[in-house]
Amino acid sequence: MSQMKSISHLDNAPSTPGKFKMDKSPYIHRLRWHSSMAKIAFYSFVFVGILLVFFLRSPSPTSSAAAAADPARRALITSTWGGASWEKRVRSSARVRTPRGITVLVTGAGGFVGVHVSLALKRRGDGVLGLDNFNDYYDPSLKRDRQALLERSGVFVVEGDINDGALLRKLFDVVPFSHVMHLAAQAGVRYAMQNPSSYVHSNIAGLVSVLEACKSANPQPAVVWASSSSVYGLNSKVPFSERDRTDQPASLYAATKKAGEEIAHTYNHIYGLSITGLRFFTVYGPWGRPDMAYFFFTKDILSGRSINIFEGPNHGTVARDFTYIDDIVKGCLASLDTAEKSTGSGGKKKAPAQLRVFNLGNTSPVPVTELVSILEKLLKVKANKKMLKMPRNGDVQFTHANISLAQKELGYKPTTDLQTGLKKFVKWYLGYNSIMGRKSVG
Numbered sequence: 001m002s003q004m005k006s007i008s009h010l011d012n013a014p015s016t017p018g019k020f021k022m023d024k025s026p027y028i029h030r031l032r033w034h035s036s037m038a039k040i041a042f043y044s045f046v047f048v049g050i051l052l053v054f055f056l057r058s059p060s061p062t063s064s065a066a067a068a069a070d071p072a073r074r075a076l077i078t079s080t081w082g083g084a085s086w087e088k089r090v091r092s093s094a095r096v097r098t099p100r101g102i103t104v105l106v107t108g109a110g111g112f113v114g115v116h117v118s119l120a121l122k123r124r125g126d127g128v129l130g131l132d133n134f135n136d137y138y139d140p141s142l143k144r145d146r147q148a149l150l151e152r153s154g155v156f157v158v159e160g161d162i163n164d165g166a167l168l169r170k171l172f173d174v175v176p177f178s179h180v181m182h183l184a185a186q187a188g189v190r191y192a193m194q195n196p197s198s199y200v201h202s203n204i205a206g207l208v209s210v211l212e213a214c215k216s217a218n219p220q221p222a223v224v225w226a227s228s229s230s231v232y233g234l235n236s237k238v239p240f241s242e243r244d245r246t247d248q249p250a251s252l253y254a255a256t257k258k259a260g261e262e263i264a265h266t267y268n269h270i271y272g273l274s275i276t277g278l279r280f281f282t283v284y285g286p287w288g289r290p291d292m293a294y295f296f297f298t299k300d301i302l303s304g305r306s307i308n309i310f311e312g313p314n315h316g317t318v319a320r321d322f323t324y325i326d327d328i329v330k331g332c333l334a335s336l337d338t339a340e341k342s343t344g345s346g347g348k349k350k351a352p353a354q355l356r357v358f359n360l361g362n363t364s365p366v367p368v369t370e371l372v373s374i375l376e377k378l379l380k381v382k383a384n385k386k387m388l389k390m391p392r393n394g395d396v397q398f399t400h401a402n403i404s405l406a407q408k409e410l411g412y413k414p415t416t417d418l419q420t421g422l423k424k425f426v427k428w429y430l431g432y433n434s435i436m437g438r439k440s441v442g
């Protein structure tokens with residue numbers, strides 16, 4: 001009843017303050033002045049309170065979620081570098097231990113291809129220094145475990161971002177690298193719709209930063225870097241040859257890799273940098289990337305979760321030229337070994353320099369349905385499959401590499417079929433996840 005009263009009392013209040021009639025009485029004036037001061041004080045308190053609650057509840061500036069959403073901040077979460085003992089570690093890691101060895105800076109050394117290439121170079125006696133920002137695009141603990149593996153083999157991975165020009169200059173001051181294997185990148189074709197700026201940050205700005213450091217270095221190193229089969233985009237002529245058109249990318253990821261190839265041309269043309277771009281075709285294997293289908297299919301099949309298998313128009317087959325990591329590593333090392341010296345010095349070109357692009361694929365596309373069947377057999381678990389129309393978020397229906405150029409120039413010859421390669425991956429995956437009863441990665 002009293003509630004009803006108060007509500008009916010409110011009904012008499014004007015709905016808009018502007019509709020209040022001005023009152024001339026000085027007493028009422030003072031009263032109103034006091035009451036409006038009280039109102040201001042009250043609302044200020046409420047406002048400050050809301051602000052406080054907001055700040056206390058929001059993630060701290062160093063939280064990984066905030067960092068993940070902001071590619072620029074990802075770069076800032078890198079640790080400090082420099083100092084005498086740091087330089088000593090850099091020098092020791094980059095020291096050549098064989099008569100005709102090379103000295104390689106491997107960017108993205110904490111990544112999938114990066115860890116394998118670094119280990120292979122170290123095994124040959126080459127000098128290897130890694131660089132990685134250990135961002136959290138996927139579970140960074142996997143990257144840290146790869147780092148630990150590298151450290152055990154004598155490869156030091158400097159924690160830093162490729163966009164940090166001062167760090168790159170410092171590294172070239174400390175070590176006269178003969179080669180740069182540039183593998184650091186924002187990978188994944190579908191994630192580009194969620195976080196487009198991270199692709200520009202790593203694959204365009206980052207590449208330019210690396211090439212800037214290389215062109216200014218004395219001596220200039222030869223550069224080998226990771227492009228992607230995705231540059232072929234909507235090209236329908238198969239198998240894909242390096243001479244085919246690459247001007248119809250289907251994802252922003254592909255567009256940034258294509259842009260990278262054009263940027264490479266510029267640095268070669270102006271500064272005499274020797275540059276080789278490698279178009280990798282869906283690389284898979286042990287220590288792989290949890291964002292890739294073969295990896296998360298394995299995890300989901302084992303845990304009984306359903307998997308989405310994409311199909312093209314009219315139930316058309318979606319296929320990939322899956323390429324095993326060991327074959328890719330051979331292609332990378334052969335590219336480094338056949339790279340000619342850069343011709344510039346002090347930022348000036350002296351003569352034309354080598355500029356190459358190679359497909360590194362397996363030349364035998366396999367339908368994604370077949371990939372799943374192989375995994376089911378290896379895991380001895382039936383997958384809970386859902387057929388889904390391929391979403392329009394960057395995927396292409398098939399890829400197929402023509403590798404004759406790489407065969408001729410690099411002696412590249414892939415030897416691992418999907419069945420054999422997946423067997424090795426599954427063995428690694430089960431072993432890795434059982435160590436210390438760790439939670440399955442991915």
Ligand SMILES: O=C(O)[C@H]1O[C@H](OP(=O)(O)OP(=O)(O)OC[C@H]2O[C@@H](n3ccc(=O)[nH]c3=O)[C@H](O)[C@@H]2O)[C@H](O)[C@@H](O)[C@@H]1O
Pocket residue numbers: 187188189227228229230231280281282283291292293294308309310318319320368390395397
């Ligand atoms: O070759 C390349 O250039 C690219 O290869 C992969 O990209 P992608 O071939 O799309 O590899 P996945 O994401 O592992 O997909 C493999 C296949 O599985 C299919 N897929 C993916 C996800 C899914 O849920 N279901 C599904 O059927 C895709 O359509 C694709 O045909 C890498 O993620 C890129 O970084 C790389 O540059």
